[in-house]
Amino acid sequence: AQSVTQLGSHVSVSEGALVLLRCNYSSSVPPYLFWYVQYPNQGLQLLLKYTTGATLVKGINGFEAEFKKSETSFHLTKPSAHMSDAAEYFCAAAGYSTLTFGKGTMLLVSP
């Protein structure tokens, strides 16, 4: 079984600032890890995923995440926030059966 914890239900940044969204997981098997983004009134869209191999994963829209096994973390970062990045972000972990989501972090971007 796996569980996912996202620290902070809301994160506020200024446009151009660094974005850091935190995700920690627990899993009884080596997990696959995902970040999804949900724009208002839309479905979820995959940003990036970690399976095996390189621990720094690059995704769409300039986002990246680093898998740190020792810290059981998979934090999402972006060097410079855009207004269009404002959305709900979900971290998810998969063992061999289901995909388990964290409770989401709302990213707010101010001008």
Added chain:
Amino acid sequence: DTAVSQTPKYLVTQMGNDKSIKCEQNLGHDTMYWYKQDSKKFLKIMFSYNNKELIINETVPNRFSPKSPDKAHLNLHINSLELGDSAVYFCASSQGLAGGRSEQYFGPGTRLTVT
């Protein structure tokens, strides 16, 4: 072309009614899912089907009955609707065996409101 589509997008109904939500994917995927997103945005798997066969049933009340007529469609029928069923329901699909490890493609969601 929409990859995963759901109908209807909005559904408002009264307690005790029976309703259905339809999902279709044109990605040629083998596996389809239903998720429930509650008012706090928490997403939880309900069901998973692989090639029309039920694989995952996550302790969902038996008022909820998924039906997969073919591998491109997964419908959700809900009997005797209750207030607590109000949520956004997402359909998703992925390639390969049922499970979380394949990238899942989500539909736009169906917002169900039970009054």
